Amino acid sequence: MIKKLDKLILKSFFGPFIVTFFIAFFVLMMQTLWKYIDDLVGKGLPLLTILKFVWYASATLSSLAMPIAILISSIMTFGNLGESFELVAIKSSGISLLRFMRPLIWVTVGLCIITFLFANYVIPYSQLKFVTLYKDILVKKPALNMKQGVFYTDIERYAIKVGKKNEDGKDIEDVLIYEQNNALQENTIVAKAGKMDVSADNNYLQFYLQDGNRYQEKGEFRDTATEYVRLKFKTFKKLFDLSSFNQKASDDKELKNNFKMLSAVQLDKNIDSLQKFKDSVEVSLFKNVQLTTPYLNDTSKKWAQVGSINTSVNDKIFPDSVVDILHERAFSKAAELKNTIYFTNIENAKKRVEIMNHKLEWQRKFSFSLACMVLFFIGAPLGSIIRKGGLGMPLVVAIVFFLLFHLLNMFGEKFVKSELLPPFWGMWLAVIVLTPVGIFFTYKAMHDSQLFNKELYTKAGKKIAGLFKKSKAISPSKI
Secondary structure, three states: OHHHHHHHHHHHHHHHHHHHHHHHHHHHHHHHHHHHHHHHOOOOOOHHHHHHHHHHHHHHHHHHHHHHHHHHHHHHHHHHHHHOOHHHHHHHOOOOHHHHHHHHHHHHHHHHHHHHHHHHHHHHHHHHHHHHHHHHHHOOOHHHHOOEOOOEOOOOOEEEEEEEEOOOOOEEEEEEEEEOOOOOOOEEEEEEEEEEEEOOOOOEEEEEEEEEEEEEEEOOOOOOOOEEEEEEEEEEEEEEEOHHHHOOOOOHHHHOOOHHHOOHHHHHHHHHHHHHHHHHHHHHHHHHHHHHOHHHOOOOHHHHHHHOOOOOOOOOOOOHHHHHHHHHHHHHHHHHHHHHHHHHHHHHHHHHHHHHHHHHHHHHHHHHHHHHHHHHHHHHHHHHHHOOOOOOHHHHHHHHHHHHHHHHHHHHHHHHHOOOOOHHHHHOHHHHHHHHHHHHHHHHHHOOOOOOOHHHHHHHHHHHHHHHHHHHHOOOOOO
């Protein structure tokens, strides 16, 4: 009998789970495509490239769809069994809710392991390929990638802003072009209107500008005497070299050390290396300060005398001829030390952020996997309490709890990046908050709680209303 019950619960679970997983996956995929639609449409991308883009994005989305599917399907499964009174019959035969849930608990453990394996091995690889492919898509046909009122900087040494761009993608208005050849700004072009297109060989982006000015500053860096030239034009042709855009696909080696592209073991190694580097920088700074200011650590009479120079003429240690030189050297040394400390602090801040990102990603791989189990222990008891199947009430309840889970994850990550919480507490915030909720619902479900019984709250409301009426009926004289 027990084996038949196990088969019953497993059969009841897998159908809703598969359906809800693919529905959640489809919704998330549509959201992703909508996010990147401007970068994909109109670039003449081959179908294979678009399919690759979707395929690499799907790995990350599948790990996000997993907890949603577990939550919704567990509510639906136990809601359907409760609505058909099968759950009542099982409980009346002496089988506890936890025993009935046992096969699904093991299934959820397996799904947690699969989610972790995806997060640890599949997602880093797919994320690497996704970012590399997206980078190649972005630089394809830059004329089509320019947006109104936004500076386009993907062409080296240029910043281009188009105020208005017509639907044909060629006619443009209010054009502003900055060209930077060295530290001195050399060229600025301003034009009221024009046209842009790509040359037949795809090697040049061509701008045919009208009614504008070309400003040029000639001179060498740090040269106080520079020549400023202004050239007014009716028509002007400007070419931008796109040869770098037509190179072979980007190599993904340069992105391999990004924290999102690493497994848990690799993250551990990187965290250790980054921490050692950060510590070595701090030790180096400390030694540098000691060498620069030895008098701060030497209490001998020699440095004590230097540190307390008497301003009287007779007691001066240094002759007047070298005092100004010593002052200049002291100020120079102090400025050098200040710059060293300043830039070391900047470097340390960067390393601290990098270490924090690595720790966040390491914690995310485990916390997100365990969240599947927590959401199951929220969904299964809720389904048995609500006793409603289908996609109506279960879906509404599931969305509420998943939004809560998602918001807690977002807040936790934000608190970590704001240095209000350590990475562990930030990434485990959702699990820590929702675990007591799951325990509470499980306890209520095991004791046949009327937590979501409409009649219970209706009766309670009537009783409270009756008490208010009685209190109003009592006159002040009787009090």
